[in-house]
Amino acid sequence: xxxxxxxxxxxxxxxxxxxxxxxxxxxxxxxxxxxxxxxxxxxxxxxxxxxxxxxxxxxxxxxxxxxxxxxxxxxxxxxxxxxxxxxxxxxxxxxxxxxxxxxxxxxxxxxxx
Amino acid sequence: xxxxxxxxxxxxxxxxxxxxxxxxxxxxxxxxxxxxxxxxxxxxxxxxxxxxxxxxxxxxxxxxxxxxxxxxxxxxxxxxxxxxxxxxxxxxxxxxxxxxxxxxxxxxxxxxx
Numbered sequence: 405x406x407x408x409x410x411x412x413x414x415x416x417x418x419x420x421x422x423x424x425x426x427x428x429x430x431x432x433x434x435x436x437x438x439x440x441x442x443x444x445x446x447x448x449x450x451x452x453x454x455x456x457x458x459x460x461x462x463x464x465x466x467x468x469x470x471x472x473x474x475x476x477x478x479x480x481x482x483x484x485x486x487x488x489x490x491x492x493x494x495x496x497x498x499x500x501x502x503x504x505x506x507x508x509x510x511x512x513x514x515x516x517x
Numbered sequence: 518x519x520x521x522x523x524x525x526x527x528x529x530x531x532x533x534x535x536x537x538x539x540x541x542x543x544x545x546x547x548x549x550x551x552x553x554x555x556x557x558x559x560x561x562x563x564x565x566x567x568x569x570x571x572x573x574x575x576x577x578x579x580x581x582x583x584x585x586x587x588x589x590x591x592x593x594x595x596x597x598x599x600x601x602x603x604x605x606x607x608x609x610x611x612x613x614x615x616x617x618x619x620x621x622x623x624x625x626x627x628x629x630x
Contacts, residue, residue: 437617445606446622460617510560511560
């Protein structure tokens with residue numbers, strides 16, 4: 405049983421396009437996150453939602469818009485894709501806003517040409 | 518802002534030997550959590566071990582153990598009886614309460630047969 409799933413696993417697209425990455429968790433967790441891993445493997449938080457409420461919004465371009473239709477889903481929409489957006493994007497979840505371990509999805513590798 | 522530093526970009530060890538990966542962090546808080554995550558070539562982020570700062574006892578998980586030195590702000594990971602499947606990128610991470618995970622730069626571990 406997949407705990408945190410992401411679709412698609414790979415995404416190749418042209419500059420200027422708009423794309424979405426979907427994330428779903430079946431763990432009953434309240435809090436979900438998006439992280440970006442760059443070409444040097446550095447991982448950094450982008451957003452966090454707790455029960456559909458945005459609680460963390462790092463300095464991310466406003467071309468990136470997270471959407472949480474319910475607490476089991478956190479999608480990431482990216483407008484006007486740029487070369488620098490190429491990265492691996494990880495979704496994660498944790499049981500509640502607090503002292504819990506975060507569990508990661510398998511990642512989505514985005515390549516912008 | 519909290520920072521996490523892994524000073525060893527790469528490490529290698531002979532199969533069945535022991536290896537220690539270093540991690541230091543900077544924080545003014547007294548209550549926080551530290552984690553080691555493993556990222557094999559599959560890209561999946563896998564939790565290896567977790568340490569609560571208020572606990573003096575070092576965490577252990579089978580062949581994995583940590584040396585947590587709170588005053589020195591040091592959190593090293595020891596892998597005993599290294600196995601080929603341990604080959605991966607290892608990330609040290611810090612988290613305070615409900616906030617984001619802050620990751621180190623990662624250490625690439627190679628296991629020599």
